[in-house]
Amino acid sequence: MTNETTQLTNRQEEEEEQQQQQQNIDRPLYSQGNHPLISNLSRIDPYENIHTSQSPVNISETDRPREVTSENSQPYRTATDSHPTTTDTPVEDRDTEKNADRIEASITNESLQNLYDDMNSMPSCSERSVISLLYYISCELTQNNPSGHVNSINKELESLKMRMNSEEKSLSNIRNSVKELSVYIQNQNWEEALKLLRKLFKEICPLNIHDLFRFIRKVDDAADGIKNKDIIFLLGNTGAGKSTTLHFLAGSKMIATRIKGLNHIMAASWKNPDLRNVTTSPSAKSETRFIIPITVDLSGVVASRSDSIIICDTPGFEDTNGPEVDIANGISIIRAIRECKSVRPVVLVSYKGIGDRFEGLKNLTHLLACLIPKIKNEIRAFSYIFTKYPENEKDTIHKSLINISETMNEQEKSDISFMNLFEDMLLKTKRQTLVLDPVKDEPKEFLYELLRSTAIEDPKEVFQFSITDKSKNIVNNQVRLYQLSILSAIQRYEYSVIK
Ligand SMILES: Nc1nc2c(ncn2[C@@H]2O[C@H](COP(=O)(O)OP(=O)(O)OP(=O)(O)O)[C@@H](O)[C@H]2O)c(=O)[nH]1
Ligand SMILES: [Mg+2]
CATH class of the missing domain: 3.40.50.300 (P-loop containing nucleotide triphosphate hydrolases)
Structure with missing residues (x-):
């Protein structure tokens, strides 16, 4: 194939992909059957793992992540957009670059799916509450569906506060972060809330085991x-x-x-x-x-x-x-x-x-x-x-x-x-x-x-x-935190957490 033909083919592929991406954008985010979440949403109850006596909240139908329609969906980065791809269009002109500094730009289909899966695979604990908040607030930011998840966010925040107390996560910086988070949530300042939650998650969970296994699977492929x-x-x-x-x-x-x-x-x-x-x-x-x-x-x-x-x-x-x-x-x-x-x-x-x-x-x-x-x-x-x-x-x-x-x-x-x-x-x-x-x-x-x-x-x-030594220290730190969580769960007879 000549160089010119190759470039032409690449450009055609590029245009096809851009059309495909446009179709994805035009499509409702969670319309039935075209988003991996939707098949899970219909069969997984995000709260099914929570023992009712541990959950401070009553779960209603409206708390579930709901479908949005094409009118209220907005463009957001797809999993593949997370890397700038090489195109003939000057990169500076691309929407993804313009939005790169906005926090919404870091929310991808894949990251939403991962948060949703993680939230469903965990028993009730502070880590799960933070993941749930990350998920619902990300939905709030990307679905352009005003107040669609506010109830769930408020309930998860209450749950987080309660879990922090019972799990004795009494570090003052964590407590202050949760207080600050409450203010952002009250003011529906989702961008700041999400930034703070990501920081908080790193503090209570320095090593994200879910991500680790996902990365390992990708490398294995x-x-x-x-x-x-x-x-x-x-x-x-x-x-x-x-x-x-x-x-x-x-x-x-x-x-x-x-x-x-x-x-x-x-x-x-x-x-x-x-x-x-x-x-x-x-x-x-x-x-x-x-x-x-x-x-x-x-x-x-x-x-x-x-x-x-x-x-x-x-x-x-x-x-x-x-x-x-x-x-x-x-x-x-x-x-x-x-x-x-x-x-x-x-x-x-x-x-x-x-x-x-x-x-x-x-x-x-x-x-x-x-x-x-x-x-x-x-x-x-x-x-x-x-x-x-x-x-x-x-x-x-x-x-x-x-x-x-x-x-x-x-x-x-x-x-x-x-x-x-x-x-x-x-x-x-x-x-x-x-x-x-x-x-x-x-x-x-x-x-x-x-x-x-x-x-x-x-x-x-x-x-x-x-x-690296830095990663070794983080693993050790995470192991220590898990040991503390297990000891604390034993004291509270929370066998689902220990498992
Ligand atoms: N002038 C010049 N720039 C280069 C050269 N190689 C890479 N770059 C530039 O250096 C930057 C980083 O290059 P990458 O190829 O992304 O580096 P990498 O080693 O793959 O980085 P990671 O994926 O983060 O590990 C880019 O802006 C490249 O354009 C080179 O030989 N000469
Ligand atoms: Mg590289």
């Missing part, structure tokens, strides 16, 4: 695509350019643009439709949340090869998406990688990420050493791509690495994992330094170089599970 396959595994800090590099290597047409005043290189069109899920962003917030395998055809790209290779996009190290994503990835991505036939790790190092005194590079190597404890034995398999380098700095990379090595002190030299990777980087950049300009460069030159490295043939032996 992707893992099937790389089982027993040869893969190139892109690694690096968040924002280093992994998703951009994947688009580039897979032959997407890359263009330079600006989003909210920030420089950004985006794919204007792509060959493989799966690349639609590989989204990029100039924002400081982590973008990629899951492992995404993309098959890249090598015929006509690399001489002597008529097969294909899978290149995997991954979430960045030190991801800013929270402990749920970090843990799901630390466990599931590694589980997936261990099932591969062979792995070629490619480390992406960005100009800013390297750090003035190479502290960024050191941090990166420590994280890599956690994934691959015997990194020295596997170092041959590594390649390095340098990203976001200004034009006049591109030919200084090897020289600055030499300078770093000459100025290292004894303590730095004793950092073995750092030294292993650093020396390999020094050696490989002497022969050739891969500095990427996604707009001007040719993918075949990069693919050829990446495929020259010797792959890790026994990933099961080489990669080990790992999560």
Whole structure:
């Protein structure tokens, strides 16, 4: 297919999707049978798990989430809108970007469905009350259905206050938050109420177990695509350019643009439709949340090869998406990688990420050493791509690495994992330094170089599970909170909570 044909096809797909999205917007949010919620709503009673003696509220028909009609439905972001997708339309012009700062923009079909499912899967407890409030207030904000859930919100608030007392959640900041929340709810200030609830939820539930399992399921789905396959595994800090590099290597047409005043290189069109899920962003917030395998055809790209290779996009190290994503990835991505036939790790190092005194590079190597404890034995398999380098700095990379090595002190030299990777980087950049300009460069030159490295043939032996210390602390904290909740529930004979 020619480049022009590909662009045309992509544009047609884009237009079809826009029409589809418009139809979704025009459609009533919960009209019978077209929203996943509706089938659940008809068979699940949100209050069925509540023991009546524990519930301070009487549940009436009007408290249930109700259908809205097309007149009172309003556009809102769908699950896929949560990432800016690449289109020919300037990104700044898109509604999703205009609304990005509004809290409604963070409410998606998927997030509503998740809250509803979580609310239904839990016994009566403060965590459940907060989730219910999050759900009803989100509905209030997105359905443009004035006061449709006010009764439920008030009842859940009362329930939350009562649960806080009985569960002895007496921390003053939590109590103050609930007081503040009452005022917002009284004034029907839903935006502020939702912001505060999200904060409160993090306090009483630092690790969202429901989200954790959802993320693990998503990663597991992707893992099937790389089982027993040869893969190139892109690694690096968040924002280093992994998703951009994947688009580039897979032959997407890359263009330079600006989003909210920030420089950004985006794919204007792509060959493989799966690349639609590989989204990029100039924002400081982590973008990629899951492992995404993309098959890249090598015929006509690399001489002597008529097969294909899978290149995997991954979430960045030190991801800013929270402990749920970090843990799901630390466990599931590694589980997936261990099932591969062979792995070629490619480390992406960005100009800013390297750090003035190479502290960024050191941090990166420590994280890599956690994934691959015997990194020295596997170092041959590594390649390095340098990203976001200004034009006049591109030919200084090897020289600055030499300078770093000459100025290292004894303590730095004793950092073995750092030294292993650093020396390999020094050696490989002497022969050739891969500095990427996604707009001007040719993918075949990069693919050829990446495929020259010797792959890790026994990933099961080489990669080990790992999560960051920050996430470990959050898990410990959550375990402690659950222990306290269980003890308190035992005292109140609330066996549904203990279960
Ligand atoms: N100039 C330049 N910009 C780049 C390059 N690679 C990425 N970028 C920009 O850097 C920003 C982040 O790129 P992403 O590809 O989203 O980074 P990532 O590593 O996938 O980030 P996470 O998904 O959050 O881990 C985007 O604005 C890109 O346009 C590059 O080689 N040169
Ligand atoms: Mg990414």
